Amino acid sequence: MEELLERLLEECRPYTTAGKAADYIPELAKKDPSALGVYVIGSEGKHSWAGDCRQPFTLQSMVKPILLLQALLDNGACAIQSKVGVEATGKPFDAINAGERTLDSRHINPMVNMGAIVMCTLIHGSSYEERFQRLMKLTGQLVGDDTITIDQAVYLSEKSHGSKNRALAYLLKSHGILEDDVEEVLDCYFRACSIQVDCRGLAHMGAVLANRGRLPDSNRRIFPAPLARYVNAILMTCGMYDGSGEFAIRVGIPAKSGVSGGIMAVVPTRMGIGIYSPALDQKGNSVAGIRLLEKLSQELYLSIF
C-alpha cells in the first residue's frame, strides 16, 4: 500500500502546479502550493501514508460535516431538515441562495456556507463558547487527536475578511432563519473553520464515517450509524462544491474538500483517506488531490457505483 501511495503521489505531483492556493485571506496564500500528502486508515485500523502528510492546515469547509454531525446529534434529522435542505444548489459554496423576496430553505444545505452558519445556531450550549467547546470535543474524536487547536492567524484573518459571510448571515437573520447575534454566530463559524489538522486527522475522520460511527482502532461507537449514512450521503451529492457530480463519476466516493487544500474521503466499510495539496481549481478543490483520489479509486476499485 505504501509503495502504491508513493507511486501515485509522484504521478500526481505535476498537478500541484496546475492550480493556485486560495488567496481570499492572506494567511491561506502563504502556504506552499507544491505540498502534497496522503494518509489512509483502513477500517481495521491499519495506517499507510506518503508525502507531506503531517503538515498542518485548517479544516475550512471540511468542518461542515462536523457541524452537521453535531447539529444532528443535538437535534435529530427532522429538526435539521426543517431548517435547511439537502439538495445540491447548482451554485458555488458562498452563493446568495435568495430570490428577490424569498430565501428558500430548500436551496440551502449544510455543505454551503449559509447552511453551515445555520448549523452553528443549532448546536446545543448555554453560550457560543460552550457550543464551540462541544464542537471541538467531537472534532477531536473524529480526527483522533484531542490536542487540536485553532490557527489563530487564520481565524483572525477570516474574521477581518468575512464580509461575504456577514452578508449571508444577515440575510438569514432578515428571513428569520438565524435568530442569535450575527457576530457571535460568525465568530463560532470562523473558529470552526480555523481548526488545525493534518492528513492523518482527515483519514481518521474518514475512517470513522466509513465505519459508520465507530473508531477504527477500538471499534468504539461515537455516534449512531444512521447519522454516518446521512453525512456520507450528503457528502456524495454536495461535498465537492459544484464539482460534486464530476467527482462522483471520476472517483465515486463521499468526500469533502476545503479551500485550505485538504480532502477528507470516505470509502464506506473500507477506509478513510486524508489528502493535502493547496493548489486549487476554480471551484475550490485541490487539483492534485482529486487526481490522486481518482487514481487510487481506479487502482483499488473504491467507487461505490
Added chain:
Amino acid sequence: MEELLERLLEECRPYTTAGKAADYIPELAKKDPSALGVYVIGSEGKHSWAGDCRQPFTLQSMVKPILLLQALLDNGACAIQSKVGVEATGKPFDAINAGERTLDSRHINPMVNMGAIVMCTLIHGSSYEERFQRLMKLTGQLVGDDTITIDQAVYLSEKSHGSKNRALAYLLKSHGILEDDVEEVLDCYFRACSIQVDCRGLAHMGAVLANRGRLPDSNRRIFPAPLARYVNAILMTCGMYDGSGEFAIRVGIPAKSGVSGGIMAVVPTRMGIGIYSPALDQKGNSVAGIRLLEKLSQELYLSIF
C-alpha cells in the same frame, strides 16, 4: 385649485382602505392608514393644499434622490456612474442584485437600497456625523424648512430591524464597492431615512426640482440645472420601485415614493407636489396617492409625454 384638490381628495379617499401601512418596522405600522393629504407649490411660489397635509412622516426612500443629489454635488456625475448604474433593475427595492460570483454595478442604482447605501459613502465629510449634517442642510433647503429633525423612534426601529440592509451593505463590502465601516455607513443611512417631513416639504422639494435647482419663492439657485435633469430622469425610470413603468403611463411625471406613504412628484417647469397616504400596495407605493396623482395629471395635463 384648492377646490380641485378637495374634490380629488374625496374621490380618492376610498382607496386608503385598499392597501396597508408598512409594518416591517413597528413604528411605521402605528400610522393612521386613513390619512390622505396633498400639497402643491407652483413654480412661481403659489401654494395650494387639501386634507392631512401637515401630518409628519419620515422620508424613507424619498431621501434617495437627496442622497444622490448630495453625492452628485460632491463628486460629479461621472464619479457616481462609475460606482453605480442608472438602469431600472426590474426588481424590488431591497433586492439582492448579485449573481453567484459577481455584483454588477450596472444592476444597482441610486433608487434601490444598495445604491442609496453607496451614495452615503460618496458624500464628502471628515466623519459620518459631518456627512449627515451636510445632508441635513441640503434636505432643509430642498424641503424649505431648516428646522427639520429625525424621528428618533423610527430611526431606532430601522437600526434594530436592519438585517436586510446589513446583508446588502456587507455584500457591497465583500465586492469592494463599500470600504467604510458598515455600521457607520448604515447609521447614516438609517438616520437619513428617518428625517421627518410633511406634504408641504415634499411639494417644496418637487418645486425645486421642477425649477431645475431654483427655490420657488426667491428663485435662488441652490444646485446646477443639469443635476436637476439628472435626478428627474432617474425618478422617471426608477422612482416608483418596480411600478415605475406603469406610473409613467398612468401619471407621466418624475416622482419618488417612500414606504411611509409619501410621494414627492415633479412637474418640470410647472410645479412640485407632495402627497401623504400610508396605505401601500404590494410594491410599496401609496395606493390613494398614486390614484390622486393620476386624476390630477388628467385634470391638469401634467404628463410630460
Added chain:
Amino acid sequence: MEELLERLLEECRPYTTAGKAADYIPELAKKDPSALGVYVIGSEGKHSWAGDCRQPFTLQSMVKPILLLQALLDNGACAIQSKVGVEATGKPFDAINAGERTLDSRHINPMVNMGAIVMCTLIHGSSYEERFQRLMKLTGQLVGDDTITIDQAVYLSEKSHGSKNRALAYLLKSHGILEDDVEEVLDCYFRACSIQVDCRGLAHMGAVLANRGRLPDSNRRIFPAPLARYVNAILMTCGMYDGSGEFAIRVGIPAKSGVSGGIMAVVPTRMGIGIYSPALDQKGNSVAGIRLLEKLSQELYLSIF
C-alpha cells in the same frame, strides 16, 4: 437648423468606428458601418436633415412601438396590460424572462422580444396575412409613406436564424400566453421587423407621436392622444433596451432603437427625429446615433426633465 445638424454630424462621425454592425444575421452585417444620417420633422411640418438620411434600413425593434400601438387600437390598454406588463426588465431585449416554473407577465413588456411577439397575436384580423396588412397600413401612416415594403433578404435571414425567438415563442405557448401557431406568429413578427424605412420615415413617426396622434403636415388625427402618451411613456422607460436609464439622463426624450442602427426619437409637442448609423454598442444601440441625440438635446434643450 440644417447647419446645426451638419455640424453635429461631423462632430459625431468619429463614433461610427466605436461600435460594430449587428451580425447575428448575415444581411445586417453587410451594411456600411460608417453611414450616419439625421432627419428632423417639427410639429408644424418643417423638415431638416443631414448626412445619409435617405439610406434604407429595416425597422427591427423600432417596429415594437407600432405593434404595441396597433394592439392598443384593437384591444384597449386594459387588455394589453392583462397580457404583458410595462416595467423595465433590467435585462437584454431577448432575455428569457422566466423562472423555473413561472413566466410572469409582469416581467415581459412590449419593448422586449417576448412582449412584441405577444403583440402580434393581439392584432385583429381573420388571418395573419390580414393582421400584417393592417400593421403595414398603420406603419405607412406613421412613417408617412404608403409605398413601404419589406426587405426580403433580411426577412428570410431572420426567419432562418430565428432559433432564439422560436424558443421565446414556444416558452410563451407552454405558459398559455400565446395560443396561435408559433411559426405563423413568428412569420408575422419577422416580416414586421423587416419593414424598410429611412431616417425621414422615422422622423415622421416621431413627429406623429410628438403631436400625440396627429400627422405633422395635415394635423389629421390618426390615433387618440392617450395612446401616444402610453407609447411615449413606455419608450422613455424601456425604449433603449437596458440602456434606457442612461439615455433618459443623457438625452431625456422618448426613443426607440433597432439593431439595424436606427433610432426613432420623440420630443413631445416639438419634433420627431430619425437617426441612422449601424455601428452598435454592446446593448444594441447606435453609438454615433446616441451621441448625436445627446448633442442635439443639449443644443436645443430637448430634455423633458
Added chain:
Amino acid sequence: MEELLERLLEECRPYTTAGKAADYIPELAKKDPSALGVYVIGSEGKHSWAGDCRQPFTLQSMVKPILLLQALLDNGACAIQSKVGVEATGKPFDAINAGERTLDSRHINPMVNMGAIVMCTLIHGSSYEERFQRLMKLTGQLVGDDTITIDQAVYLSEKSHGSKNRALAYLLKSHGILEDDVEEVLDCYFRACSIQVDCRGLAHMGAVLANRGRLPDSNRRIFPAPLARYVNAILMTCGMYDGSGEFAIRVGIPAKSGVSGGIMAVVPTRMGIGIYSPALDQKGNSVAGIRLLEKLSQELYLSIF
C-alpha cells in the same frame, strides 16, 4: 423476499393517495393512481415481485440514462462532457438553464430535459429513424425484452403538448449546442419517452447496471463496466430530479424516476429494482414508490453509504 415485498407494499399503499398522477399530457392523467407494484431481480438472476408489477407504463425520464448510455457508447465520456455537464442544477427537470446571454453547458446535464435532448443528437445513425432503432435495441437489452414498443397515444400527446421542450430545443439551437432540425430531434426524444415497459423491465435494467454492464441471467456483458459506474454515479447525484439529495439520505442508492410513476433503482453488485405507482409528489417522483424503496433499503441495508 416475496413475503417482505408483499408486506412493504401493504404498508405503503396508503401513500398512493398522497400524490397525484401527472396531468401535463392527458394520456398520463388517465392512469389509475392507486396502482402499486414492485419487482426485484438479484444479480444472480433471482426474480421476486408483488402488486401491479406487470402493468404497462411509459419510460418518460427513465429513458434518460438509456440515452446517456447510448451516447456514451457512441462517443465516449470525454465527448459527452464537452457537450453537457454532470453537476446537479438545483432546479426542476424542465428548467430553462440559461442566463441572459449565456447557456452554460455546465448547467445542463443528461438527467434534465435539455441534456437528454442533446443526447439524442449524439447517438450515431445516418437518420433519426436509425438512431431511434439503435436506441430501441439497447433499451430492449436493458429491459430484457426485445418486443417492446412505444405507446402511440402517449407519443402523440407528448408531441402535441411539447411547447416547453420545443422552447428548450430552440434555445439549445440558438446557442449552437444543437445543430439538427429541432422537430426531428424532438420526435426522437418524444418517441424515446413513450417506450412502454413494466416493473419487471425496470428491475432488469437496474440489475444490468448493478452488474456493471452484464445481463443478470447469462452474465453476458453488453457494455463496459466504467460506463455503468458513470451512469450509476449520475443517477445518484441527479436521478430523482431536485429531490436527489433527500433520496440519497433516505434511500441511498442510484435511481431514476419518471413522471409516469416508475422508478428504476440500482443496488450496485446486489440487485435491480423496478417500482410503479403513478401518484407523484411536487417534484415529479412517485410518493409511494419512494416510501417503498426507503423501507426496502432499511430492511435489506441497501444504502451504499
